[in-house]
Amino acid sequence: DQQVKQNSPSLSVQEGRISILNCDYTNSMFDYFLWYKKYPAEGPTFLISISSIKDKNEDGRFTVFLNKSAKHLSLHIVPSQPGDSAVYFCAALVEGYGNKLVFGAGTILRVKS
Amino acid sequence: DAGVTQSPTHLIKTRGQQVTLRCSPKSGHDTVSWYQQALGQGPQFIFQYYEEEERQRGNFPDRFSGHQFPNYSSELNVNALLLGDSALYLCASSLSPKISGANVLTFGAGSRLTVL
Numbered sequence: 001d002q003q004v005k006q007n008s009p010s011l012s013v014q015e016g017r018i019s020i021l022n023c024d025y026t027n028s029m030f031d032y033f034l035w036y037k038k039y040p041a042e043g044p045t046f047l048i049s050i051s052s053i054k055d056k057n058e059d060g061r062f063t064v065f066l067n068k069s070a071k072h073l074s075l076h077i078v079p080s081q082p083g084d085s086a087v088y089f090c091a092a093l094v095e096g097y098g099n100k101l102v103f104g105a106g107t108i109l110r111v112k113s
Numbered sequence: 114d115a116g117v118t119q120s121p122t123h124l125i126k127t128r129g130q131q132v133t134l135r136c137s138p139k140s141g142h143d144t145v146s147w148y149q150q151a152l153g154q155g156p157q158f159i160f161q162y163y164e165e166e167e168r169q170r171g172n173f174p175d176r177f178s179g180h181q182f183p184n185y186s187s188e189l190n191v192n193a194l195l196l197g198d199s200a201l202y203l204c205a206s207s208l209s210p211k212i213s214g215a216n217v218l219t220f221g222a223g224s225r226l227t228v229l
């Protein structure tokens with residue numbers, strides 16, 4: 001039962017353009033959605049999160065949009081830089097004691113210079 | 114400020130053997146979670162430890178067990194290894210057991226286990 005899905009295994013974008021990474025979920029009980037970035041040989045690092053009561057959260061070049069009716073969220077990176085090339089994981093959680101993150105399979109982003 | 118450290122970074126075992134992976138949480142964190150990341154997949158939750166007790170468990174068999182020590186460090190043990198246990202094992206720490214958008218997980222680089 002895949003509750004969080006990232007249907008695009010990879011995405012290639014030109015430097016300076018916008019990168020849009022998508023994520024769909026099935027569990028309407030999720031309270032938070034998070035994006036993690038992972039470089040090879042490193043652990044995932046937290047990028048940005050959004051509460052289920054919000055529809056947008058922005059942090060510098062990174063913006064996450066949440067569409068609860070469609071059970072869909074997206075991460076926008078503007079402008080994209082070569083250093084953004086990494087695997088991006090969408091994750092979700094139900095707030096509570098001892099809770100866990102549910103991850104998607106990840107999207108490989110390649111930013112070409 | 115050291116982040117989450119894991120050891121060993123790589124190891125190779127054969128089917129039926131047992132393995133122990135170790136994790137030291139980020140300074141100031143008291144909760145440790147373990148995740149398994151198989152090739153081409155996202156991390157999957159194994160369990161969470163807080164106050165030296167297992168607080169939550171994912172859909173993993175009893176062959177997977179853990180321990181948390183008084184200094185908050187943790188071990189993951191896997192018995193009777195199967196080929197399908199080959200994966201990257203990630204340890205993550207947090208300020209408390211209640212993960213949220215404000216209290217996020219900090220991950221280590223992982224231990225790559227290969228079972229032959």
